Amino acid sequence: MSDPDHRERMTQLEERIARLKGKDVPAKPHQEEHYSQAHLAWRMVIELVVGLLIGFGIGFGLDSLMGTLPVFLVLFTLLGLAAGIKTMMRSAQEIQQQAGEAAQEDTPKGAKDKEGR
Numbered sequence: 001m002s003d004p005d006h007r008e009r010m011t012q013l014e015e016r017i018a019r020l021k022g023k024d025v026p027a028k029p030h031q032e033e034h035y036s037q038a039h040l041a042w043r044m045v046i047e048l049v050v051g052l053l054i055g056f057g058i059g060f061g062l063d064s065l066m067g068t069l070p071v072f073l074v075l076f077t078l079l080g081l082a083a084g085i086k087t088m089m090r091s092a093q094e095i096q097q098q099a100g101e102a103a104q105e106d107t108p109k110g111a112k113d114k115e116g117r
Contacts, residue, residue: 044091048084055080 059076063069 051084
């Protein structure tokens with residue numbers, strides 16, 4: 001089963017695969033950027049929804065334990081909304097900082113921006 005011809009063909013195949021993997025395939029930056037932007041948008045939406053759901057769950061749990069009207073439900077849902085918005089804003093700030101750092105890396109050292117800085 002392990003004849004020399006078979007081993008030689010397998011070795012050649014492995015070399016060919018290694019060469020093909022080593023070649024640089026030109027990337028399509030527009031599609032990667034689009035995927036990145038969609039990923040960031042979904043991240044922000046999920047952060048907001050999770051904040052709402054956690055607040056809703058805590059409020060509902062407290063209301064059911066204490067036998068109260070949906071006072072805690074409303075209160076904690078609003079607190080969850082505020083927490084989700086705060087987390088979403090923090091993510092947006094992080095994204096802006098990363099974009100600013102990337103823009104600074106792309107700018108040549110002697111070049112000035114539009115405002116002449």
